[in-house]
Amino acid sequence: MAINRVKNSNKKRFLSIICEILLILFLTIFASLSQTINTSKVVYLPKGSVGEIISYLAKLNFKVDRFDKYILVLMGFPQSGWIDIGQTTLSKFDFLYKLTTAKAAMRDITLVPGETTAYFFYDIAKKFGLNYNELMKNYLANSPIKEGFLVPETYKIPVGISEAHLVYYLINISKKQHESLSKKIFGQWDERRWYEFITVASIVQKEAANKNEMPLVASVIYNRLKIGMKLQMDGTLNYDLYSHEKITPKRIASDNSRYNTYKYAGLPPNAVCNVSFDAIKAAIFPKKTNYLYFVRDKSSGAHIFTSSYEAHLNAIKQSNRTK
DSSP: OHHHHHHHHHHHHHHHHHHHHHHHHHHHHHHHHTSEEEOOSEEEEOSSOHHHHHHHHHHTTOSOOTTHHHHHHHHOOOOOEEEEOOSSEEEHHHHHHHHHHOOOOEEEEEOOTTOOHHHHHHHHHHHHTOOHHHHHHHHHHHOSSSSSOSOOSEEEEETTOOHHHHHHHHHHHHHHHHHHHHHHHHSSOOHHHHHHHHHHHHHHHHHOSSGGGHHHHHHHHHHHHHHTOOOOOGGGGOOGGGTTOOOOHHHHHHOOSTTOTTTSOSOOSSOSSOOOHHHHHHHHSOOOOOOOEEEEOTTTSSEEEESSHHHHHHHHHHHTOOO
């Protein structure tokens, strides 16, 4: 009997300890899920496992930890893509629940090849009611280069996205595409070399009338650089918010920036626009020519390429003839 009483006493003590542990665990979970989460109204979730999604959110400074993945599993698998959180402050429980149930209303924004980042963000700020200065500040703080890093394409953007989150999303997608193309061409990701090609590609993008001309324009750029001749190209002056400005003799005379290739030899200090992969390929694989000049033929819209100044003057006369 005494032995049974001891056994029963130990069993009760054991059960008591288990209950205390479960209570502590419950209170810990409750306290954790009651924490306040500060967020943007929409959040982007990549495809991946629950653990990968939690790690992704932690990198973005959300107050989540490894234990939260088990909570998410119980709630249901998180959706990928843009999630409409709907508010900027809520409990962790509500935040995690939103990740498994809500979707964001989407709108399209298109970055066309040849557009500058400044003008692109200026347009987005007007259409989405965002702050242009905040967009540019976040871009310059996170992009590896000042211009030319964003990949031209149509992006689906959720209504209510913050400036910081939008910029992070655009840069992240663009980086993956740049790395992928670099590895296909060179077998490796060499950032410094790649960004040098982007600078050349941006001038090609501004100057070429079509895709087929791009390797020819690239050849003119490299041929001029090789002999120390100034590029003297209007496209380099269409930088930043000057993207759509017509270049006049007055503008050429008044612009003293390094983007003015009429005044300064060599390449501009940065790319002058965002570029297509066709322009990048042209910068990497230019046509082998002796061309130093080109002028637009007004009748066809294409360019006439020449190797001497005399031939260039004749091409100018030809380009001005009307059919």
